[in-house]
Amino acid sequence: MNIGTAARLSGISAKMIRHYEELGLVAGRRLLNGYRDYGESDVATLRFIRHARALAFPLEDVRKLLALWGDRNRASADVRRIALDHVAALEGKAQAMQAMASSLRHLAKHCCGDDRPDCPILDELEKTL
Amino acid sequence: MNIGTAARLSGISAKMIRHYEELGLVAGRRLLNGYRDYGESDVATLRFIRHARALAFPLEDVRKLLALWGDRNRASADVRRIALDHVAALEGKAQAMQAMASSLRHLAKHCCGDDRPDCPILDELEKTL
DNA sequence: TGTGGGGCTTCCCATTATGGGAAGGTCAAG
DNA sequence: CTTGACCTTCCCATAATGGGAAGCCCCACA
Known part of the structure; x- marks a missing residue:
């Protein structure tokens, strides 16, 4: 799905999604035309970020929380x-x-x-x- | 007096004094050599700013407060x-x-x-x- | 097949307040 | 005269978000 769709589904603006990609918080897969491509798991990640930000976790904390979230042995x-x-x-x-x-x-x-x-x-x- | 002295007396860093001057909160008189020159009243202004900032007034509010402070008919x-x-x-x-x-x-x-x-x-x- | 509109890209700028650091001019003491 | 402390301006960084421009892409419709 395109970034606009991911933005709508996750509640995070396309602008911010690009920013989070730059910071390495979300994946940056591209289609042949250069468009970013997202899947359900990316949307889940973005929602996770949104919830963490709603609790005012700084993005550096979000980065750590995402790592722990994805770590089965955390x-x-x-x-x-x-x-x-x-x-x-x-x-x-x-x-x-x-x-x-x-x-x-x-x-x-x-x-x-x-x-x-x-x-x-x-x-x-x-x-x- | 030089900016360093004013900084010591007011408790505001020289860096910030220059910044406040740029924002128009403090005067910007210069000596012939290009050095900024301050007097007691400037130090008083800087202290006022420091106290206001200690109460977390945004600089825009500080600007208004300074105007009112200097207005006998406020x-x-x-x-x-x-x-x-x-x-x-x-x-x-x-x-x-x-x-x-x-x-x-x-x-x-x-x-x-x-x-x-x-x-x-x-x-x-x-x-x- | 052409075109228009909407979506996508990157890049630059702004916000708020503060500070670090470089390159270069100045002053005062030795 | 040299040295060191001080001053100048200019650029960059912080944290998170957004606005806007220039240009490319894609789909639907006539």
């Missing part, structure tokens, strides 16, 4: 470690953002928010600290 | 709106990440994590859904 511990490391990264970033949001919310609470210039938010950003 | 409501919009964005992303982390944690909990191949994490990523 140890589930390897998958688990990649996943838990990623969870830790996600939670770290989420907490950092939540902390910034809280700081700002606190500042905004003390900002009258009318047409006068006084503003603790700007005061805070101005601080020499 | 309305604090304008600052407040920028801040609260940013808070909403931060919280949205944080929640999305937290949700992904929770899903993954749930999957990992049911993954024995030994040297056997069975792995609900990969099963989930493989799903046709």
